Amino acid sequence: MQPWMLWMIVGLVLLIIELSMMSLFLLWIAIGAFAAGIVAVFVPIAWVQWLVFGLASLILLIATRPFAHSVHASVTTPSNVDAVIGGRAMVIETVDPLRNVGRVRIGSDEWRARADETIPTESWVEVIGVAGTTLLVQPFQQEPQDTEESVE
Numbered sequence: 001m002q003p004w005m006l007w008m009i010v011g012l013v014l015l016i017i018e019l020s021m022m023s024l025f026l027l028w029i030a031i032g033a034f035a036a037g038i039v040a041v042f043v044p045i046a047w048v049q050w051l052v053f054g055l056a057s058l059i060l061l062i063a064t065r066p067f068a069h070s071v072h073a074s075v076t077t078p079s080n081v082d083a084v085i086g087g088r089a090m091v092i093e094t095v096d097p098l099r100n101v102g103r104v105r106i107g108s109d110e111w112r113a114r115a116d117e118t119i120p121t122e123s124w125v126e127v128i129g130v131a132g133t134t135l136l137v138q139p140f141q142q143e144p145q146d147t148e149e150s151v152e
Contacts, residue, residue: 003049007037024068025061032057084111087127088140095119095137104135111135 011033018026036053043049084106095102095115102113104125112134119125125137 002040003044003046004037004040007033007040007049007053011037024064024071028060028064029057031060081130084127084135085129089113089125089127089135089137091119091121091123091125094121095125104137106135113137115139 011030014026014030014033018030032053035056036049039052040049087106089104089106092105093101093103095113096118097115104111104113106127114134115137119139124140126140127135128138129136
């Protein structure tokens with residue numbers, strides 16, 4: 001088998017792997033293999049082919065690093081349970097750490113709640129964490145002005 005064929009096969013295999021991983025890493029190495037394959041057609045010297053492969057791959061990796069980083073470092077928005085951390089909730093059942101009871105409503109959802117101190121019903125709390133299906137809360141210092149109760 002001719003060296004240029006081997007380089008093209010290596011390039012195709014790397015390209016197929018890249019398409020399944022979407023990492024924007026193997027793509028540049030595959031292009032380096034294709035470049036080495038093209039050089040192998042004209043220059044049958046192995047070290048020249050390896051040099052072209054290495055330089056092309058390295059230059060493409062360095063030149064496209066900011067682009068690849070911007071594609072993979074997208075801003076994530078908290079979702080699901082992470083979205084409630086830092087939010088305010090209304091206590092609908094007294095939170096008592098001694099009896100291990102308490103429920104809060106945040107939005108339209110009800111959650112079990114735990115705190116370091118007893119918090120009475122109809123108090124506002126801030127969610128500081130999540131432990132399984134239980135919200136960890138602490139008393140909120142001032143009631144929010146935009147509640148439905150204060151609009152009446």
